[in-house]
């Protein structure tokens with residue numbers, strides 16, 4: 235079956251929903267498809283906890299937000315995009331307010347804002363510690379107002395159809411019955427989120443497997459800066475559930491086994507609210523040098539909130555308290571929380587400019603799947619949910635304008651039948667003896683141990699060898715469920731296929747980048763090297779593995795300086 239929609243959005247998290255609303259508002263007569271492999275309100279965006287950044291107050295400014303972001307990015311962020319982003323953020327926060335987002339308030343009834351790592355002003359708008367949940371519900375409800383948004387919930391996109399550098403649509407499996415459909419479109423927006431499940435210890439939902447990045451890459455679109463992966467300082471043990479930076483924003487602090495606030499040594503001014511790359515590295519140094527606590531799930535440090543008192547914890551951090559009690563058996567009102575750095579954010583992604591345009595005509599990317607790049611080598615907390623709002627909005631209106639001006643182009647012959655055969659004959663027909671779970675576990679533990687916070691050339695070479703070997707073994711997997719109805723065996727194989735592709739790019743990019751910048755820290759090259767490496771990595775698909783090229787960083791007014799906090 236082939237259906238036709240002017241604009242198709244893949245992904246219904248914050249970026250996808252915001253894009254759908256903007257597209258529907260730009261072109262009332264346009265038909266807009268919103269495709270999601272899970273029910274929209276299960277998208278990872280609902281997990282965002284701590285806040286959404288915007289300069290709203292006197293004393294703060296767009297300029298200051300931009301400078302904090304540039305410095306946080308370790309000067310790899312594109313400054314024109316960052317300035318644009320910061321200038322649009324206040325509007326988006328207020329728009330959400332008008333659409334009913336229940337922001338936490340000051341006593342005067344204003345949107346309250348809390349401090350966050352790397353920001354020099356309290357600028358995180360928040361809704362207790364369930365910010366993403368409330369933002370998602372606000373956008374979802376708003377999106378229901380538009381009859382021209384047509385929903386494809388629980389459809390898994392398997393390929394993008396690109397010919398002559400033009401997007402023409404995509405193919406997707408209707409998960410409830412296994413039917414392969416084609417969606418013929420003038421414009422497509424990728425809003426498929428990050429790739430966090432590449433790692434073992436991670437804050438991400440199971441569904442965040444980098445599909446959109448791999449789909450674009452295989453269709454010839456370059457991926458940018460994939461070696462930059464963020465580790466958040468405070469993952470709850472043993473699950474990896476996120477303990478929001480908002481906990482430190484509210485005044486929580488980190489302790490080692492000598493009961494010292496060790497951040498004093500590493501970032502005397504900002505302490506626990508230094509950017510995430512710095513806090514995570516400091517924590518790992520404490521652990522490596524023997525000042526961590528030993529536990530059945532590995533070494534850890536403590537996050538102490540007790541001095542905040544029960545009332546404040548209940549009001550500002552209720553989810554943190556609940557998660558700590560349920561998943562770690564620790565009530566933060568009475569005991570410090572056991573934490574360790576955890577994989578949390580994909581700075582890299584589909585190469586897109588500040589108008590969300592990719593190099594392919596009609597194809598846009600927004601949210602975590604995209605690399606615009608405003609985060610550079612290290613994202614500041616709160617800038618991601620806001621990125622989804624700002625650039626989701628831009629992508630929606632740009633794609634709609636493109637669809638208003640252009641006609642449908644013919645689809646290649648038999649494109650859906652060919653994809654059906656690739657998935658259901660070739661892929662599902664595999665009857666080897668390799669287990670999907672085993673390959674996935676090896677990939678994740680390899681990424682964790684060899685491509686983590688501290689990296690070394692030898693480890694990276696070994697990781698590359700292992701990932702290539704896993705890719706070979708993957709050809710010999712077994713998909714035991716041969717049915718068509720909600721075949722999770724098949725979808726997890728497709729997701730693993732995507733992740734292996736991305737893992738190779740992350741490792742290769744990290745191996746080639748012989749410097750330390752932001753979240754990418756090479757023990758064998760511990761200094762930032764602006765002369766040789768102030769540039770973005772671009773990875774292009776070839777049959778023999780990724781080909782890397784480099785493009786310059788856009789600098790408007792902030793020349794790189796040493797980063798001190």
Ligand SMILES: Cc1cc2nc3c(=O)[nH]c(=O)nc-3n(C[C@H](O)[C@H](O)[C@H](O)COP(=O)(O)OP(=O)(O)OC[C@H]3O[C@@H](n4cnc5c(N)ncnc54)[C@H](O)[C@@H]3O)c2cc1C
Pocket residue numbers: 244245246247248249250269270271272273274277278279280281282283284285286287365366389390391392425426427428437438439442445446476478578579600601602603615616617618619620622
């Ligand atoms: C635990 C946690 C807490 C966070 N807290 C904060 C915070 O406080 N502040 C902040 O700024 N950022 C935070 N972040 C980061 C931020 O939440 C994410 O970067 C952002 O929400 C990503 O949104 P998205 O719309 O790009 O993607 P997602 O919300 O991940 O949505 C992806 C969508 O793509 C769809 N999709 C994916 N693959 C396919 C496919 N093959 N076919 C069809 N559909 C597909 C999915 O169904 C889903 O709808 C947090 C992240 C995590 C993990």
